[in-house]
Amino acid sequence: xxxxxxxxxxxxxxxxxxxxxxxxxxxxxxxxxxxxxxxxxxxxxxxxxxxxxxxxxxxxxxxxxxxxxxxxxxxxxxxxxxxxxxxxxxxxxxxxxxxxxxxxxxxxxxxxxxxxxxxxxxxxxxxxxxxxxxxxxxxxxxxxxxxxxxxxxxxxxxxxxxxxxxxxxxxxxxxxxxxxxxxxxxxxxxxxxxxxxxxxxxxxxxxxxxxxxxxxxxxxxxxxxxxxxxxxxxxxxxxxxxxxxxxxxxxxxxxxxxxxxxxxxxxxxxxxxxxxxxxxxxxxxxxxxxxxxxxxxxxxxxxxxxxxxxxxxxxxxxxxxxxxxxxxxxxxxxxxxxxxxxxxxxxxxxxxxxxxxxxxxxxxxxxxxxxxxxxxxxxxxxxxxxxxxxxxxxxxxxxxxxxxxxxxxxxxxxxxxxxxxxxxxxxxxxxxxxxxxxxxxxxxxxxxxxxxxxxxxxxxxxxxxxxxxxxxxxxxxxxxxxxxxxxxxxxxxxxxxxxxxxxxxxxxxxxxxxxxxxxxxxxxxxxxxxxxxxxxxxxxxxxxxxxxxxxxxxxxxxxxxxxxxxxxxxxxxxxxxxxxxxxxxxxxxxxxxxxxxxxxxxxxxxxxxxxxxxxxxxxxxxxxxxxxxxxxxxxxxxxxxxxxxxxxxxxxxxxxxxxxxxxxxxxxxxxxxxxxxxxxxxxxxxxxxxxxxxxxxxxxxxxxxxxxxxxxxxxxxxxxxxxxxxxxxxxxxxxxxxxxxxxxxxxxxxxxx
Numbered sequence: 071x072x073x074x075x076x077x078x079x080x081x082x083x084x085x086x087x088x089x090x091x092x093x094x095x096x097x098x099x100x101x102x103x104x105x106x107x108x109x110x111x112x113x114x115x116x117x118x119x120x121x122x123x124x125x126x127x128x129x130x131x132x133x134x135x136x137x138x139x140x141x142x143x144x145x146x147x148x149x150x151x152x153x154x155x156x157x158x159x160x161x162x163x164x165x166x167x168x169x170x171x172x173x174x175x176x177x178x179x180x181x182x183x184x185x186x187x188x189x190x191x192x193x194x195x196x197x198x199x200x201x202x203x204x205x206x207x208x209x210x211x212x213x214x215x216x217x218x219x220x221x222x223x224x225x226x227x228x229x230x231x232x233x234x235x236x237x238x239x240x241x242x243x244x245x246x247x248x249x250x251x252x253x254x255x256x257x258x259x260x261x262x263x264x265x266x267x268x269x270x271x272x273x274x275x276x277x278x279x280x281x282x283x284x285x286x287x288x289x290x291x292x293x294x295x296x297x298x299x300x301x302x303x304x305x306x307x308x309x310x311x312x313x314x315x316x317x318x319x320x321x322x323x324x325x326x327x328x329x330x331x332x333x334x335x336x337x338x339x340x341x342x343x344x345x346x347x348x349x350x351x352x353x354x355x356x357x358x359x360x361x362x363x364x365x366x367x368x369x370x371x372x373x374x375x376x377x378x379x380x381x382x383x384x385x386x387x388x389x390x391x392x393x394x395x396x397x398x399x400x401x402x403x404x405x406x407x408x409x410x411x412x413x414x415x416x417x418x419x420x421x422x423x424x425x426x427x428x429x430x431x432x433x434x435x436x437x438x439x440x441x442x443x444x445x446x447x448x449x450x451x452x453x454x455x456x457x458x459x460x461x462x463x464x465x466x467x468x469x470x471x472x473x474x475x476x477x478x479x480x481x482x483x484x485x486x487x488x489x490x491x492x493x494x495x496x497x498x499x500x501x502x503x504x505x506x507x508x509x510x511x512x513x514x515x516x517x518x519x520x521x522x523x524x525x526x527x528x529x530x531x532x533x534x535x536x537x538x539x540x541x542x543x544x545x546x547x548x549x550x551x552x553x554x555x556x557x558x559x560x561x562x563x564x565x566x567x568x569x570x571x572x573x574x575x576x577x578x579x580x581x582x583x584x585x586x587x588x589x590x591x592x593x594x595x596x597x598x599x600x601x602x603x604x605x606x607x608x609x610x611x612x613x614x615x616x617x618x619x620x621x622x623x624x625x626x627x628x629x630x631x632x633x634x635x636x637x638x639x640x641x642x643x644x645x646x647x648x649x650x651x652x653x654x655x656x657x658x659x660x661x662x663x664x665x666x667x668x669x670x671x672x673x674x675x676x677x678x679x680x681x682x683x684x685x686x687x688x689x690x691x692x693x694x695x696x697x698x699x700x701x702x703x704x705x706x707x708x709x710x711x712x713x714x715x716x717x718x719x720x721x722x723x724x725x726x727x728x729x730x731x732x733x734x735x736x737x738x739x740x741x742x743x744x745x746x747x748x749x750x751x752x753x754x755x756x757x758x759x760x761x762x763x764x765x766x767x768x769x770x771x772x773x774x775x776x777x778x779x780x781x782x783x784x785x786x787x788x789x790x791x792x793x794x795x796x797x798x799x800x801x802x803x804x805x806x807x808x809x810x811x812x813x814x815x816x817x818x819x820x821x822x823x
Contacts, residue, residue: 101490102489102491102492103700103703105730106696106699106727107493107696109324109724109727109728110692110696112327113320113324121168122168122171122172122323123323123326125175126289127316128266128268128316129179129182129183129266129289130289131263131265134182134183134252134264134266135186135260136183151173152168152169152172152173153169153782154169154744154781154782154785155790156785156790156793157793158339160339162337163326163333163337164326166336167322167326170745171319171323173745173776173781174315174318174322174745174783175315175319177310177315177771177772177773177776178310178315178316178772180773181307181309181773182250182305182307182310184307186252186264189259189260193259193303195232196232196233196234198234202308203307203308203309204307205233205244205306205307205308206232206303206304206305207229207303207304207305208228208231208232208301208303209227209228209231209281210226210229210302210303211227211228211298211299211302212224212226212295213226213622213623213624214621215296215512215620215621215623216270217508217687218270218285218617219617221691222287222288222508222684222687223270223285223286223287224285224286224295224296225276225286226284226285226286226304228282229281230586233586233589234586235586235587236586236589237277237589238588238589239272241592242592244306244308245277245284246269246272246311247269247272248312248314249268249269249311249312250266250267250268250306250312251268251269251305252266252267252304253267253295253304253305254302254303255300255302256303259303260305265288265293265294265295265302266290267286267288267289268312270285270286270287271284273285285616291684292681292685294684295677296623296677296680297515298575298623298624298625299575311772317721318720318746320720321720321749322745322748322749325748325749325751328753330751331752331755331758332755332758335402336748336751336787339791339794341795343400343797344400345375345400346400346757347401348732348757349374349398349757353374354371354373354374355371355427356369356370356371356423356427357369357374357398357423359422359423360386360394360419360423361384369382374395374398378399386416387412387803390415390416390801393407393416394423396798396799397417398423398424401756402758402791403757403760404760404792404796404797405759405760405761405762405800406740406763406764406765406788406792406799406800407800408765408766408804409763411803411804413737413762414444414761416761416801417448417735417759417761418451421452421711422455425455425456425710428710432732433730433732433754434709434711435710436714436734436735437452437711437712437734437735437736437737438713438715438716438718438734438735438736438750439713439716439736439737440715440716440739440741440742441715441738443467444737444738445461445466445713445714445715445737446466446467446472449461449468449472449475449711450472453471457475458710458711459475459709459712460475460477460480460705460709460713461476461477461714462714462718462722463477463714463718477705477706481701486701487704488697488700488701489703492697492700492701494693494696494698494701495697496693496697497693497694497696498694500693501691504683504686504690505619507683508680511676511679511680511683512621513526514526514672514676515624515676516622516623516624517623517626519626520562521562521564521568521626521665522564522672524542524564525538526672527672532675533668534651536651536652537652537653540651540652541563541654542563544567544654545562545563545566545567564665567653567661568629568662569661571661571662571665572628572629572662572665573627573628575625575627628669629665629669630662644660644663644666644667645667647664696724703728703729707729712731716736716746716747716750717746719749719750723749726752727752730752731752731754732754732755733756733759734751734757734758734759736750736758736762737762738762739761739786740762740764740766740767740768740789741762741767741769741786742762742786742787742788743786744769744786744790747788748787760787760791764788764789768784768786769784770784771784
């Protein structure tokens with residue numbers, strides 16, 4: 071055990087970490103770490119406009135509409151992508167990164183592209199006709215926008231008619247946070263238009279409304295639609311989950327412009343593995359923390375490269391001691407172990423040794439696991455001897471020890487002063503100013519008891535001053551007559567001018583009752599949250615709702631399109647009528663058409679202005695996130711251990727990179743796709759430890775065809791390195807498996823169990 075812990079516990083145990091002196095330290099001005107913003111700046115640079123490094127973070131409409139030479143609507147064609155290389159070296163770093171990018175992106179996008187193709191081919195089919203793999207929601211309308219801290223979101227209402235079921239949202243995987251959805255105008259059904267979005271938040275009170283509501287982040291602000299009258303159909307592919315892959319894809323692009331530590335092993339399949347650089351400089355380590363009683367002076371300065379003890383007094387078996395030496399002495403350490411042989415125990419013992427030999431200014435050790443469950447398990451072990459650790463992101467079920475060491479909990483306990491020059495305060499100020507501007511722009515679509523404001527139409531150049539003046543003058547006597555009348559709001563100039571031709575539009579869609587049975591529950595509620603947490607790794611933002619003001623949108627009044635009259639004819643008729651400067655001289659039969667045209671043009675101009683502001687707002691939201699990470703860095707750089715899922719390691723890669731860690735340990739490495747492990751190779755990395763069992767579970771692919779021949783996407787980095795005869799150790803002593811299970815697994819593991 072770390073000797074320094076004795077004095078810490080004498081001083082008051084773990085709580086001393088939150089004592090007065092520590093709080094005062096964090097309240098002091100902190101130096102800004104500029105590496106985080108530099109990471110984002112570098113990531114935004116395009117290497118080439120024509121290759122994979124320039125592909126956008128979220129799939130484009132052309133990509134999901136299959137306009138880029140992808141699969142047909144039947145999903146039968148095969149994309150020409152380079153398969154994973156199970157044996158031998160890759161040609162170059164760029165070839166390796168590019169192949170894994172294309173494999174992972176195709177695996178993530180193909181299910182949605184195929185779903186869009188199926189719905190395009192069967193536009194009126196319900197979900198039952200599509201085997202339940204595709205979620206279809208019609209009567210989709212935008213009802214609000216939310217200026218959230220994470221970016222601009224739209225709120226939609228939708229119908230469940232095509233699901234054929236009532237939904238128990240608490241136990242459904244439908245529309246979980248981070249899910250990729252595609253909307254298309256109800257009259258188009260993916261023939262020419264698609265709007266790609268992700269589910270921003272999943273508040274159950276909104277989903278349980280009738281009709282349900284949910285918030286979406288539209289991938290590209292320039293494609294955002296805000297017309298409440300516009301009806302869409304929305305499609306969700308229910309077997310994939312893009313959020314789990316998007317951060318890894320971004321990181322692979324970023325790595326093309328970075329140093330790639332260990333690429334001679336990962337890319338070139340070099341089998342000779344030297345010690346980490348920091349061990350070559352100082353090979354003598356104190357390994358007494360893993361020995362019985364910890365009182366062995368002879369083991370306080372062991373040359374772990376050349377003089378590893380043959381039989382130290384330890385509770386570790388011989389195979390575990392060999393694995394421990396490999397973990398400490400090799401810059402790429404691979405440890406394989408059948409179930410019950412103590413893989414996690416060896417990892418924890420190795421971490422003890424690393425902490426016992428840690429220098430004061432050493433960066434944190436990074437620990438990543440495929441699942442939240444495994445992460446909680448290893449952190450619980452670490453918490454027994456090291457209190458200075460943080461769990462980054464995710465949803466821990468451990469409410470006692472681990473929850474208290476989440477980044478959010480630690481941040482709440484400390485008086486963290488943002489470092490001077492931090493982007494967050496200025497970004498937040500700009501976001502508030504932009505929010506006010508956007509709310510003002512959307513005034514014509516604000517719920518109201520009045521029709522369009524004629525002066526606003528004038529300000530947008532849709533009416534001349536003479537036309538606006540004539541409208542007001544001609545209606546003045548009617549307006550005066552209406553004063554004092556409870557319905558005076560109905561006597562605005564446009565109401566008088568239109569007579570009875572205007573009809574009000576209800577703000578809310580009408581509730582629907584189909585008499586459906588409830589859909590069978592996907593998972594228990596807590597299991598559902600586990601899936602969301604593993605795939606999305608939330609930061610300290612609220613898990614289920616968006617923070618920010620929500621602004622309702624409504625059409626208020628409209629003029630129904632005359633039967634047989636096309637929108638083009640309406641525009642032609644209205645433009646001809648508006649050549650008249652006196653609005654009262656426009657023939658009454660044409661006034662409704664003119665109003666509809668003005669309303670349409672107003673929306674077009676409003677939405678165009680709004681989109682420009684939305685792009686700037688989202689840019690400031692990114693700056694705010696950078697600033698938030700600059701605050702986090704103040705906390706994290708003082709920790710000794712940072713734990714997260716492998717998805718979290720991809721999501722927070724810019725933050726981790728700024729900490730310049732030397733050591734990364736990945737548990738469940740054989741259950742993780744290769745790309746998320748690859749992106750954990752930060753430029754500062756000197757020491758990568760992979761612990762797992764490639765003879766147990768393989769990584770999961772969204773597309774079954776991508777497993778095995780010809781793509782082999784579910785071959786992990788762990789398995790590939792073993793296939794290429796890189797050095798590794800196997801744990802051999804069974805510690806918990808009952809004989810009956812051992813007999814079943816004997817054909818796989820032989821005498822190892």
